[in-house]
Amino acid sequence: MNFQYQYPEAFWLLLLVPLIALLYVVYILWQKRTTKRIGEPKLIAALTKNHSPLKSRIKFALFLFAFALGCLSLANPRKPDDASAEVRKGIDAVIALDVSNSMTATDVQPSRLLLAQKLLTSLIDKMPNDRIGLVVFAGNAYTQMPLSTDHEAAKLFVSTASPEMVPEQGTVIGDALLQSNAAFEEGSQRFKTIILVTDGETHDEDALKTAQDLAKKGVMINTVGLGSASGSTILDTLTHGAKKDESGQVVVSKLNEDLLQQLATSTHGTYIHLEAVAPAIATLLDQYKNVDKKALLDTSGLYYESFYWWLVLPMALLLLVELFVSDRKKVSA
Incomplete structure (x- = not known):
């Protein structure tokens, strides 16, 4: 028997991934327009010199990838043990x-x-x-x-x-x-x-x-x-x-x-x-x-081996990395 998902309806949650990404892009564009309207570019640059846009985007990408893995884990990938079927x-x-x-x-x-x-x-x-x-x-x-x-x-x-x-x-x-x-x-x-x-x-x-x-x-x-x-x-x-x-x-x-x-x-x-x-x-x-x-x-008595942990563990690791990645630039002494 083939690899399968116990709750395939969880795949619908993956539709949120492009939606979240789109909202993030809209937020970045809004942030840029707002920055231009609130003051002098040099002053804004001086105030935000410690902020790293690249690191912020890396943090967001880590979160989004972790979210996608979480959706897949909810579907519970599993493989039946053929020997347990009658x-x-x-x-x-x-x-x-x-x-x-x-x-x-x-x-x-x-x-x-x-x-x-x-x-x-x-x-x-x-x-x-x-x-x-x-x-x-x-x-x-x-x-x-x-x-x-x-x-x-x-x-x-x-x-x-x-x-x-x-x-x-x-x-x-x-x-x-x-x-x-x-x-x-x-x-x-x-x-x-x-x-x-x-x-x-x-x-x-x-x-x-x-x-x-x-x-x-x-x-x-x-x-x-x-x-x-x-x-x-x-x-x-x-x-x-x-x-x-x-x-x-x-x-x-x-x-x-x-x-x-x-x-x-x-x-x-x-x-x-x-x-x-x-x-x-x-x-x-x-x-x-x-x-x-x-x-x-008769598959009613089948034993299934679940593999959702294979997705949960990297998801947790990505969230942990995202937590410790700073969005601030390294300031030279």
Whole structure:
């Protein structure tokens, strides 16, 4: 790996170097004009005979060079230790997790969402070499975590997912699939898969077409369905009773298995009706067992050797020299 700078934005400070130099030139010109206006040249020369313009400019040049070195040191030049990087052979998996209000239904225990979270945290532990991303969705879809090998962070995001994260309610599966696909690196040769975890209760007519388009790009969608065919009422957070529609009828949320099966089949994936965590994980991992797992250089654990001291030390030396350089002429005895 090549030499690099940790904070390249510090280079913008170098723009101050020509600005400071310009201000110094303006100051010198102003000083000369002012000197001419305040008295006789001979008198001014006598009063300033001990001042050395050359030494003053040398002092300024030392300061300006030290300032530039300081800017470069703030960028923290460093070199990674290639031996500390890990090569991981795996796949890229984006989890699309439904956090709509219907996922709070309790036709599965302890609730659809809590069971989904239990599944996903266990699944992430079983995919140590894979990059994991997370998209949460309800009425809108949001990327909660980009693809990463930081599995502890992935589990944390999964465990804290809730309906409050998405202000607009609903279930836009098509948008969730598009947002998940956007998380994949364009041009990457690694196997791409979306794990869609939802009750499938949606009026999104574009969901199946979106899945078919993704299949043409080589994306496999595995769907995990939560809930029951008979359905369950949803808790209304305002009334703390069963949620009702505009006509006053109690809302019953049902698992839409047909759609989830179609989404999976159209992308050569599999559909799982989640009832128990262990067999669901085994089925998902079996889907990825025989796929081509490309090598990925994981740089998240890289050790870097910093070289900013190589700039700080000469900067300090220049400032020290500037401090002891006098701008007065040597007077002959």
